[in-house]
Amino acid sequence: MEGVLAPVLTPFDADLSPDPERFVRLCRSLLEEGLSGLAPFGTTSEGNSLSVDERERLLDALLEAGIPPGRLLPGTGCTALPDTVRLSRKAARAGCAGVLMLPPFYYKGVSEEGLFRSFARAIDGAGEPALRVYLYHIPQVSQVGIPPRVIERLLAAYPGVVVGIKDSSGDAANARAMVRAFPGFEVFVGSEKLLTPHLRDGGSGCITATANVNAAAIARAFRERSDERQREIDAVRSLFEGFPLIAALKEALALRTGDAGWRAIRPPLLELSAEDRRRLQQALKTAAGP
Amino acid sequence: MEGVLAPVLTPFDADLSPDPERFVRLCRSLLEEGLSGLAPFGTTSEGNSLSVDERERLLDALLEAGIPPGRLLPGTGCTALPDTVRLSRKAARAGCAGVLMLPPFYYKGVSEEGLFRSFARAIDGAGEPALRVYLYHIPQVSQVGIPPRVIERLLAAYPGVVVGIKDSSGDAANARAMVRAFPGFEVFVGSEKLLTPHLRDGGSGCITATANVNAAAIARAFRERSDERQREIDAVRSLFEGFPLIAALKEALALRTGDAGWRAIRPPLLELSAEDRRRLQQALKTAAGP
Numbered sequence: 001m002e003g004v005l006a007p008v009l010t011p012f013d014a015d016l017s018p019d020p021e022r023f024v025r026l027c028r029s030l031l032e033e034g035l036s037g038l039a040p041f042g043t044t045s046e047g048n049s050l051s052v053d054e055r056e057r058l059l060d061a062l063l064e065a066g067i068p069p070g071r072l073l074p075g076t077g078c079t080a081l082p083d084t085v086r087l088s089r090k091a092a093r094a095g096c097a098g099v100l101m102l103p104p105f106y107y108k109g110v111s112e113e114g115l116f117r118s119f120a121r122a123i124d125g126a127g128e129p130a131l132r133v134y135l136y137h138i139p140q141v142s143q144v145g146i147p148p149r150v151i152e153r154l155l156a157a158y159p160g161v162v163v164g165i166k167d168s169s170g171d172a173a174n175a176r177a178m179v180r181a182f183p184g185f186e187v188f189v190g191s192e193k194l195l196t197p198h199l200r201d202g203g204s205g206c207i208t209a210t211a212n213v214n215a216a217a218i219a220r221a222f223r224e225r226s227d228e229r230q231r232e233i234d235a236v237r238s239l240f241e242g243f244p245l246i247a248a249l250k251e252a253l254a255l256r257t258g259d260a261g262w263r264a265i266r267p268p269l270l271e272l273s274a275e276d277r278r279r280l281q282q283a284l285k286t287a288a289g290p
Numbered sequence: 291m292e293g294v295l296a297p298v299l300t301p302f303d304a305d306l307s308p309d310p311e312r313f314v315r316l317c318r319s320l321l322e323e324g325l326s327g328l329a330p331f332g333t334t335s336e337g338n339s340l341s342v343d344e345r346e347r348l349l350d351a352l353l354e355a356g357i358p359p360g361r362l363l364p365g366t367g368c369t370a371l372p373d374t375v376r377l378s379r380k381a382a383r384a385g386c387a388g389v390l391m392l393p394p395f396y397y398k399g400v401s402e403e404g405l406f407r408s409f410a411r412a413i414d415g416a417g418e419p420a421l422r423v424y425l426y427h428i429p430q431v432s433q434v435g436i437p438p439r440v441i442e443r444l445l446a447a448y449p450g451v452v453v454g455i456k457d458s459s460g461d462a463a464n465a466r467a468m469v470r471a472f473p474g475f476e477v478f479v480g481s482e483k484l485l486t487p488h489l490r491d492g493g494s495g496c497i498t499a500t501a502n503v504n505a506a507a508i509a510r511a512f513r514e515r516s517d518e519r520q521r522e523i524d525a526v527r528s529l530f531e532g533f534p535l536i537a538a539l540k541e542a543l544a545l546r547t548g549d550a551g552w553r554a555i556r557p558p559l560l561e562l563s564a565e566d567r568r569r570l571q572q573a574l575k576t577a578a579g580p
Contacts, residue, residue: 016411049371104338108469121557
């Protein structure tokens with residue numbers, strides 16, 4: 001896997017149930033716009049706000065709609081090992097390119113041995129030779145990071161199974177260090193702001209929230225690797241700064257599709273306030289030009 | 291509800307599946323030793339390391355074994371609202387005294403409005419008039435606390451439904467402030483170290499990890515409210531300091547029951563190291579006297 005992936009936003013009905021139809025539509029259009037793949041059930045997707053059943057039904061909806069599983073990297077890391085096993089097994093059996101696996105994130109300050117065993121048990125428990133694991137490092141949210149020593153041990157124990165990482169720490173030096181330390185390991189950064197330098201360092205691409213609303217331009221920046229393309233995507237990203245990101249992206253999709261239902265978000269997250277909505281709409285309008 | 295409750299340790303088989311039989315046995319003996327109630331699926335119980343199905347099966351095992359539901363306060367707060375709803379509804383229908391509800395804990399820095407809506411939706415979603423909610427405030431683990439303003443709003447919106455809190459922050463002033471601010475609100479501290487002063491402040495009791503191994507003495511300290519009883523339970527608690535608490539409690543149970551299987555713990559937590567095991571065994575032996 002390489003290129004640009006979107007942690008796909010999850011659409012909800014008025015009663016906050018996931019809406020498979022709009023989900024399929026968004027996924028299809030993101031691939032048509034040139035994304036390499038989709039990472040449903042990530043942080044931006046409110047993945048951990050979905051039950052295991054809900055995630056399974058949404059994945060089934062994508063597969064039944066003909067979205068190629070080889071383009072999918074669903075999030076499967078839960079606090080409970082049996083949930084991680086169940087979701088990872090299902091993804092592997094469906095032929096997904098891989099899974100994006102958070103460490104268990106309830107307990108804090110856990111040991112490297114505990115983290116290693118968590119991933120090892122999840123892989124062993126899934127028991128699927130086709131499983132490919134991308135580790136998900138997002139310490140500012142999960143509060144449980146994945147240290148280099150754990151990656152090193154996993155690569156030694158599960159060669160060809162643990163194949164990459166999404167580094168959402170925002171720390172370019174950490175991403176670069178992993179590219180250098182682990183040849184062949186696919187390192188994705190968590191924001192397109194780091195895309196071009198990361199690619200020049202030998203990185204594999206990015207899995208970024210804003211790919212939900214700026215897919216074509218970010219995919220182009222991946223292909224062209226120029227400072228100019230990077231500046232263009234940075235400018236769009238900057239429009240979303242100062243807003244709660246997930247709600248702002250949902251607002252942007254609501255605007256683009258004319259479907260106000262896209263604003264629906266599960267607590268503890270909230271829709272944009274009326275004032276934020278007005279500010280964002282103005283910013284997007286100004287950026288789009290006359 | 292008042293008095294002393296244990297967040298019951300969860301026994302696992304060699305393959306790390308929960309073992310309902312040993313679970314029932316422990317719960318029964320804790321009640322026999324004088325605890326007011328049991329809070330299964332808390333932090334000490336590795337509750338968030340269990341799937342929803344596993345929690346349901348363990349609760350069923352307790353009910354089928356004749357443990358009175360009026361003594362139970364199962365943990366039901368998950369990151370996904372449907373899971374919280376499902377577990378809370380089941381507990382209410384079974385006649386449980388209440389549920390201990392964590393806020394959704396994946397996203398950090400969430401708003402008070404988002405927290406309020408999370409609890410409100412969980413209560414509305416359960417749709418059970420018999421539901422009684424005890425909020426679970428453990429910011430050092432969940433990283434998502436429950437501020438007074440949220441409690442105030444919940445008490446106004448759900449009088450007679452939101453009835454108490456477990457304050458595991460370790461901040462005696464916070465517990466005292468809640469007792470004063472919210473008359474009739476049942477405030478439990480998360481450690482017996484604070485028990486006697488908390489009771490003198492008008493608190494309802496404690497829900498404490500060490501009640502798994504020192505139930506009778508802590509229950510007696512609740513009844514007698516004397517400085518001497520407090521010193522006795524403090525002395526026992528201090529034996530566990532400097533060890534990873536959950537693993538140490540499981541070790542103590544393994545020792546007491548002669549059943550080494552009690553050591554089994556799910557990653558990311560680990561059994562005590564050989565060295566820690568030796569140290570703890572020595573400390574417990576010395577304390578027990580010749």
